[in-house]
Amino acid sequence: MPRSPLALAALASVAVPGLDVYDVLRSPHSDADFDIVIIKDATGKRWVVRAPKRAAAGAALEAEMGLLQALARAHDAGLIEFDVSRPKGAATMTGEEGGRAVVYTEVRGAPLDLAAIEPGPGLAASVGRAIAQIHELPPSLVEDQGLPTYDADEYRLRRLSELDAGVQTGLVPPRLADRWERQMENVAWWRFEPTVTHGDLGEQQILVREGSVAGIVDWMDARVADPADDLAWLAAAAPDDVYESIMEAYVMARRETRDPHLNDRARLASELALLRWLMYGVRTDNDNVVADGRGMLSDLEALLFDDGYAPPSA
Structure with missing residues (x-):
């Protein structure tokens, strides 16, 4: 059963001694793995409370706490310009789910609206710089938290394994599978320097204030992998x-040598996200998700092969 906002507020008072809860607001973000509320204290400061709904989510939450603390230190040292949620306390929960509810400072800002970004040196450049700053962080920041770390070839083979699992279901259009396999077997594409990655970046994770990136949230999929x-x-x-x-600002902010196939792999990763959605449905026996994934893969196949689009050579 979902925990009520008042129950989460009570946990927050336990997690952060002296926190005087004045008001409780439902978070505008829904999440399948967490109950989330926003609370205000007596001074008007806002806090975020997250409570895991299952054990796996609780383990991810615990791992993220250490990373967020390291990212906060990186922000304070000037390595990143954007802020992150800062864990301020945790409280053990009772019940079958167990785990701990975690209380964070709230990063002020509105989710990025990609459709509203104008090209040029404004918000687009700020997004590019922010992503570059993630990729310029020392890998030890992630490694020290015990989070996944891959070299380039390990990551390529991981992608191939994901594709093989998808092909075995018989649900992946053969032309897409062949295209992806060629691209993954082209080792020239995969000569990159692994970096710290957010792992789940999108509009909801990038918070904007006054025309620039103010914060980046939801770091539970962070790893050292393919930028x-x-x-x-x-x-x-x-x-x-x-x-x-965005890419012009990104490249200017990176110190690493040029990665000639960065955009190729980015497009491939965007296509493979549809495969991962399909496989999520397969693993969870969710027929609606499977049907949705199959439909999106069919649409992608039509776009790439039936509408005059010339796929990149591999």
């Missing part, structure tokens, strides 16, 4: 001129 993963959503959805502005 292209954090650009996949942009490659899929951003208008070409906006994407060019």
Whole structure:
């Protein structure tokens, strides 16, 4: 059963001694893994409370806490310009779910609206710089938290394994499977320097205030892996001129040597996100998700092969 906002507020008072809860608000964000509320204290300051709904989510929440503390130190040291939620306390929950509810400072800002971004040096450039700053963080920041770390070839083989699992279901259009396999077997595409990655970046995770990126949230999928993963959503959805502005700022803010196939892998990652959605439905026996995934893969196949689009050579 979902925990009530008042129950979560009570947990917050336990987690942060001296926290005087004045008001309780439902979070505008829904989440399948967490109950979330926003509370105000007597001074008007806002806090976020997250409580896991299942054990796996609780484990991810615990791992994220250490990373957020490290990211907060990186912000205070000037390594990243955007802020992150800062864990301030946790309270053990009773009941079958167990785990701990965690209380964070709220990062002020509105979720990014990709459709409203104009090309040029404004918000588009701020997005590019923010993503570059993630990728410039020292990998030890993630490694020290025990989070996943891959080298380039390990990550390529991981992608191939995901594709093989999808093909075995018989639900992946053969032309898409062949295209993806060629791209994954082209080792020239996969000569990249692994970086810290957010792992689940999108409009809801990037918070904007006064025309620039103010914060980035939801770090539970962070890892050391392919930087292209954090650009996949942009490659899929951003208008070409906006994407060019973002990438121009991104490249200028990176110190690493040029990655000639970064955009190729970003587009591939955006396509494979549809495969992962399909496989989520398969693993959870969710027929609606499976049907949705199959429909999206069918639409992608038609776009790439039936509408005169020339797929990138691999």
